[in-house]
Amino acid sequence: MDFRFQNKRISGxxxxxxxxxxxxxxxxxxxxxxxxxxxxxKMAMGYKEHRIAQKGQTSSDFCIHGLQYLFDxxxxxxxxxxxxxxxxxxxxxxxxxxxxxxxxxxxxKHDMICLDINQGCAGFEVGLIQAFMLLDQPxxxxxxxxxxxxxxxxxxxQDRNSKPLIGDAAAITIVEKSETPNTIFANIQMDGTxxxxxxxxxxxxxxxxxxxTAELKEDAAGNFRALDNLVMKGDEVFNFVQREVPxxxxxxxxxxxxSKDDVDYYMFHQPNKFMLHKLADKLEIPYEKMPANIVENFxxxxxxxxxxxxxYNLGDQIVNGVKKVCVAGFGVGLTWSSIYMxxxxxxxxxxIDF
Amino acid sequence: MKEKIIEILTDLRPEFDFTQEGINFIEEGMLDSFDxxxxxxxxxxxxxxTIDGVDVVPENFETIEAMEQLINRSKKK
Numbered sequence: 001m002d003f004r005f006q007n008k009r010i011s012g013x014x015x016x017x018x019x020x021x022x023x024x025x026x027x028x029x030x031x032x033x034x035x036x037x038x039x040x041x042k043m044a045m046g047y048k049e050h051r052i053a054q055k056g057q058t059s060s061d062f063c064i065h066g067l068q069y070l071f072d073x074x075x076x077x078x079x080x081x082x083x084x085x086x087x088x089x090x091x092x093x094x095x096x097x098x099x100x101x102x103x104x105x106x107x108x109k110h111d112m113i114c115l116d117i118n119q120g121c122a123g124f125e126v127g128l129i130q131a132f133m134l135l136d137q138p139x140x141x142x143x144x145x146x147x148x149x150x151x152x153x154x155x156x157x158q159d160r161n162s163k164p165l166i167g168d169a170a171a172i173t174i175v176e177k178s179e180t181p182n183t184i185f186a187n188i189q190m191d192g193t194x195x196x197x198x199x200x201x202x203x204x205x206x207x208x209x210x211x212x213t214a215e216l217k218e219d220a221a222g223n224f225r226a227l228d229n230l231v232m233k234g235d236e237v238f239n240f241v242q243r244e245v246p247x248x249x250x251x252x253x254x255x256x257x258x259s260k261d262d263v264d265y266y267m268f269h270q271p272n273k274f275m276l277h278k279l280a281d282k283l284e285i286p287y288e289k290m291p292a293n294i295v296e297n298f299x300x301x302x303x304x305x306x307x308x309x310x311x312y313n314l315g316d317q318i319v320n321g322v323k324k325v326c327v328a329g330f331g332v333g334l335t336w337s338s339i340y341m342x343x344x345x346x347x348x349x350x351x352i353d354f
Numbered sequence: 355m356k357e358k359i360i361e362i363l364t365d366l367r368p369e370f371d372f373t374q375e376g377i378n379f380i381e382e383g384m385l386d387s388f389d390x391x392x393x394x395x396x397x398x399x400x401x402x403x404t405i406d407g408v409d410v411v412p413e414n415f416e417t418i419e420a421m422e423q424l425i426n427r428s429k430k431k
Binding site: 033036037040041044160221234235238242274275278279 | 366386388391394395412
């Protein structure tokens with residue numbers, strides 16, 4: 001499904017990362033890899049270090065810390081927020097919505113809309129598409145998009161697929177109406193037949209958590225997980241991404257009538273370095289235009305990897321200038337989505353620790 | 355090419371004998387999905403090819419012959 005949005009812009013991005021850094025070397029003993037395999041995987045997959053939340057910290061804590069920072073610095077005024085979107089797979093509660101909790105924390109105005117969206121790897125794109133739609137309403141001038149995930153507590157320490165790569169983080173993206181006319185091109189695809197390729201079996205209403213669901217069991221690949229833990233069927237996800245993402249990007253370029261060479265940066269979701277490099281190879285995009293360094297420095301925090309990528313790799317380039325940027329997310333759902341837009345003259349684009 | 359592939363495989367998983375004929379490395383558990391990632395990087399480096407992401411599937415790594423075909427196919431692209 002294709003979308004076009006007129007006269008909208010991102011005016012600021014703030015990424016909030018946990019202070020706690022855990023290195024691959026600290027965890028290596030859990031994975032039963034040979035030393036040579038460890039070295040090869042470090043290089044190919046980007047196993048180096050990741051940021052993990054402290055026990056008890058939730059996604060909303062990171063969002064509240066970031067919003068308080070923006071209010072304190074005068075980069076955002078509470079009364080300007082017309083919509084608060086919280087995109088996450090790790091809400092504080094089943095109910096109430098976490099966006100309402102955050103609204104309540106700051107005693108924001110009642111004349112606004114708060115929405116929680118359950119999305120993961122494509123959460124930045126899904127959130128932006130929703131924000132752009134809301135901004136078509138006359139009453140909505142500024143949307144605060146919160147991408148946040150603290151999923152590390154749901155990942156088994158002995159899960160070689162997910163543990164070395166998981167990261168916790170949040171990002172706050174300010175989306176507003178643009179005074180300069182522009183067009184933003186977007187698309188999204190979904191395939192629920194692959195919904196269980198990434199899942200947490202227990203903890204919902206279908207399978208409540210019990211003592212039994214907390215028991216670790218070994219799978220065929222040598223991972224130890226409980227039903228309470230995140231499951232990623234790595235092969236299925238990898239194959240889906242390699243099959244679906246390149247044609248999606250080609251299609252986006254056609255819609256936007258821009259050549260791939262004319263795009264300055266491809267800021268993609270980062271499940272691992274290998275997957276990103278394979279996508280770049282297929283699309284014939286130079287690696288320097290598609291940074292793949294987020295997962296090795298911070299870990300994969302689902303929908304937060306794209307704004308983290310933008311904050312870390314573009315920094316002041318899009319505060320003091322304008323870049324043609326393609327963003328893309330792919331994963332849980334299965335969902336895959338991409339957006340082409342000009343990113344520039346942001347009020348802020350930075351990373352803070354919490 | 356065959357000798358080099360065996361050398362790469364043995365370097366990665368020294369506990370297995372990759373010279374055995376008629377063995378399916380995947381079915382026998384001699385290579386897992388992490389090995390495939392490491393293998394792709396090594397094969398690309400040694401043979402100067404770029405292996406398409408859609409070709410990174412177990413079927414292409416079941417035997418030495420399958421890997422030879424993959425490398426030759428990747429050269430032509």
